[in-house]
Each structure stands twice: as C-alpha cells, then as structure tokens.
Amino acid sequence: MFNTIFATVLLTLCGAQQRRKNVLFFVADDLRPNLGAYSGHHAPSPSDPAMYTPNIDHLAQSSLVLQRSYVAQAICSPSRTSVLTGRRPDTTRVWDLKHYWRLVGGNFTTIPQYFKENGYRTVGMGKIFHPGKHASGNNDPISWTDPYFLGEDDYSKNRLLWQAVTEAEERQTPLLDTQIADFALKTLNEVAPKAKSGEQPFFVAVGFHKPHTPWNYPERFEKYYPLDSLELPDNYFSPVGMPAFAWHNFSRLNTYKNVEPYHLHDVGAINYTFPKNLTLLMRRAYYSSVSFTDYNVGRVLQELDDLGLANDTIVSFWGDHGYQLGEHCEWQKETVFELATRAPMMVKVPGVTDSGMVTSQLVEFVDLFPTLVDLAGLPEMKLCPENSSQILLCTEGKSFVPLFTNPNITGWKNATFSQFPHGRNGRNGLDVMGYSIRTDRYRYTEWATFKPHLKPEWNKLHGIELYDHGIDPEENRNWAQEPSYANLRSQLSKQLRAGWRYVNV
Numbered sequence: 001m002f003n004t005i006f007a008t009v010l011l012t013l014c015g016a017q018q019r020r021k022n023v024l025f026f027v028a029d030d031l032r033p034n035l036g037a038y039s040g041h042h043a044p045s046p047s048d049p050a051m052y053t054p055n056i057d058h059l060a061q062s063s064l065v066l067q068r069s070y071v072a073q074a075i076c077s078p079s080r081t082s083v084l085t086g087r088r089p090d091t092t093r094v095w096d097l098k099h100y101w102r103l104v105g106g107n108f109t110t111i112p113q114y115f116k117e118n119g120y121r122t123v124g125m126g127k128i129f130h131p132g133k134h135a136s137g138n139n140d141p142i143s144w145t146d147p148y149f150l151g152e153d154d155y156s157k158n159r160l161l162w163q164a165v166t167e168a169e170e171r172q173t174p175l176l177d178t179q180i181a182d183f184a185l186k187t188l189n190e191v192a193p194k195a196k197s198g199e200q201p202f203f204v205a206v207g208f209h210k211p212h213t214p215w216n217y218p219e220r221f222e223k224y225y226p227l228d229s230l231e232l233p234d235n236y237f238s239p240v241g242m243p244a245f246a247w248h249n250f251s252r253l254n255t256y257k258n259v260e261p262y263h264l265h266d267v268g269a270i271n272y273t274f275p276k277n278l279t280l281l282m283r284r285a286y287y288s289s290v291s292f293t294d295y296n297v298g299r300v301l302q303e304l305d306d307l308g309l310a311n312d313t314i315v316s317f318w319g320d321h322g323y324q325l326g327e328h329c330e331w332q333k334e335t336v337f338e339l340a341t342r343a344p345m346m347v348k349v350p351g352v353t354d355s356g357m358v359t360s361q362l363v364e365f366v367d368l369f370p371t372l373v374d375l376a377g378l379p380e381m382k383l384c385p386e387n388s389s390q391i392l393l394c395t396e397g398k399s400f401v402p403l404f405t406n407p408n409i410t411g412w413k414n415a416t417f418s419q420f421p422h423g424r425n426g427r428n429g430l431d432v433m434g435y436s437i438r439t440d441r442y443r444y445t446e447w448a449t450f451k452p453h454l455k456p457e458w459n460k461l462h463g464i465e466l467y468d469h470g471i472d473p474e475e476n477r478n479w480a481q482e483p484s485y486a487n488l489r490s491q492l493s494k495q496l497r498a499g500w501r502y503v504n505v
Ligand SMILES: *[C@@H]1O[C@H](CO)[C@@H](O)[C@H](O)[C@H]1NC(C)=O
Pocket: 107, 109, 142, 392
C-alpha cells in the first residue's frame, strides 16, 4: 500500500519535469514548539504566551507540519548526529558532545553527504553538526562541496544569560545568527544560476544558534512579550513520584553574570524555583530569541522567493530538541520528558503541500533522512540490519512520505523512542540510560544500568516512569507504582524493551 502512495507523491514531484528539486535545510538550536503553528493544545506548555513567529508560521501554511515528532536524545550532538546519519544513538555511539560518529560508531553517510554524492552542491553554515573537532571533526568536511561558514560570536563572551542588543550595537557588531542569515543570502545567490538552468541542484543547510543560551537578540523582539503579560509555569514543581535519575541539574545557569546579583543557592536541585522576577526575565529572553530566529528564517525564505527558486526547492525546518523553561522546575533539555523530546518539524514540498497539511501521527527525527531522500528522488535507503557499523548507507528511521498523501493514515508507527544517559550522584555520564517511549496516550520510561557494557541491563533498574497524557498532559504525576496501572505498565515495558524495530510496521 505504501508503495502506491509513495509512487503517487513521487509522480507529483518528478513526473512533470526531469529537473531535481533543491533542498533548503534549516535547523534551530534548543527550539521547542513555541511557534504560532503549534499553538493551543499543541503548545509546549499552557503557560506559554502567544508567539510572534510570522515567517515560520507562513512556511507552516505551505508545509506538512509534524505536530508530534520526537528526537532520539535531547541534547545537541547526539540528536543532530542521529538526524543527520539517520541512525539512533546506540548505533552512532554518540551520547555526549565529545565523540564523532565516524570514529566511534561507523563511517556513516550523512544527509548532505548523500546529496553531494548524488551531484548536489552542498553548502553548510552556522550550527548543523555540533561544532568542534571532537564532536564532528569540525563540521564534517566530507558532507560539503564548499568551505563551511561559522561566523564570529562576540556576544557570548560577555557571559550574560540574556542580553537585548540595541540597533546601534548590532550595527557595530552583528549577532552571530545575523551573519549566518547574511551568508545564506549570499549563498543562495551563488547557487541560483546553476539550479535554475538545471545544471546543478543545491542542498543549502542553515543552522541558527538561537534560542540556545546565552539569549542575545535584538531588543525590538522583547515588545512581543511584555513582562507583565508573562506567566510562571503552572507546574513550577517536580513531578510527583519522579525518580531521581530522571532529573537534570541545571546549575550551569547560575554561572552567568546577570544571575549573580540574585545570590542564589541550590540552583539545579529537584523542586528548586528561581525567584519570579528572574524566571520571567529568562522566559522573555527565550521567547524573544525564538522571534529573532523566526526573523532570520524569514529573510532566507524571502530571498529564495525573490530568486524565483521557491517552486523548485524543498524546505525542511526543525529544532534539534525541546526545552524546559521552568516547567517541572526543570530548565534546559537533557531529560526524556515530553518537553525535551518533542520538537518542531515541518517539510514544504512545492506542488504537494501548497495549501498546508498537518499530521498528529507519531514521527521520529531519525525519519527525516529517508524522507528527504524519497522527496528528492534519490536512490531509496534500506533499513539498517541489527549491526550496521560497517554499512555506510542505511537508516533506522522510516520515510514519512506516505503522510504527504494521507496525514491520517492508519497503521502508522505506534511509538517513538528517546533516551538520555545519567551518571551516578547527579553527575553526567553513562552509568544509567533512561529509555523512553511515547505512545498515542502514554509516556513510559525505564532507567537501566548502561555501563560497563554500554547496553541496557533491564534487570538492573533505577527508576520507572509512566505518565498518562489522557489525564495529565503536563506529566505532573508518575503512575508507575499505581496498582491500577500495573497491566498497562507491563505492556509498555514489553514494547519499550522490544525496541523500535517492532513498531516500525
Ligand atoms: C568514509 O567514507 C567516505 C565515503 O563515504 C570515504 O571518503 C572516507 O575515506 C571514509 N573514511 C574512513 C575513515 O573510512
């Protein structure tokens, strides 16, 4: 059945003309679905304000919007490595920011690399891979046909957790994401002639750094989020019955200069709350940074349009994972809660999604690679075997091309898989791995011994969580020990341990 649907979409895509579609590939850092396109009960939290994100919302109106898409591991390098190689952290063996999959997992082909091997000009800028030699051999040179563009960050050196930058300051020292958007415009102009003549299509990847900390953004975006209109999270407490391993210690936030005057103690502890004044300032800074990212995405999309390329270019947009803004008393990512694992994703396919499509099917970020390959008509990717360390090209995801024909298709994935490691005594490390599934209604997590074998020992558990989204969409209460949930708990445990291959129907 999928093959027929697949053929229909491909026909729409490639049938009319031989020319291959270009790809414009956006990534935003630490962006939870705080976008107009994910408002109402799709917003991350009921205490979020209305978001000012007109450009991404406009993109959403001509895209397939994935309302329930989940990352493999809620931190930059493991998540990005998983998306970009189409494999999961236990295969890439990237669970932290210090390892490069080509050295520890296998010499796996990436999305841009595969487009490059198929004749595309591939240009990357900003943050696509996690930067640095250790995480990506400095932005994975194999992936690109052109030199990589990073830009200069002169603001982060200030060690200010938030900074509203005036117009005069920006004129003198452009923000990093402004430089990246400028470079994207320049790049599009450079790749346009050959793309339009049909000589060489492009894959241009634009990675913005905001809304990652430190939150520096043009001052003008604050006006959309007046402090007196913002709210504290309505669940400014840690989940009832939460095991300690589920917790991420965010004490790093207390190392910024503008947090010092508050003289805080115990920052990062379970049930720790920042004072209200500081909480609201941090929330405003995050939301303002999101609007700044929206502005930058808008500039690039406008140029694509002005160059007459929009009808021949597939556009994908995603955030590398979610974020906690005080909900559960938690901050940053680095958990397996819904807020950290769910992130926005949308894909625009000209001629297919022009009037906008929305799906609430469960989708995993590892599915993006095979999807883009299908949409561009590149040779299809095969499912990876159990041990794929020697296989350069395969995927542990599943193309969601069928959702472009029927976003309400039945028999789709019935669970998504995410994970996060923790050290003992509240430290970082691989001692224990939290494996988590999200089904239509539940989130279920087991914290299993991981070291020394670097695989889960299911008979050595350090905590179990079961959240019932049917009655508790914010995951405020862990029902794992509740007798009435015992049957459900053992079913979910079976499904979790069986793994992703058994739901990938
Ligand atoms: C990795 O694969 C690429 C081609 O996909 C090849 O050019 C490169 O030499 C390989 N690297 C190693 C270390 O095998």
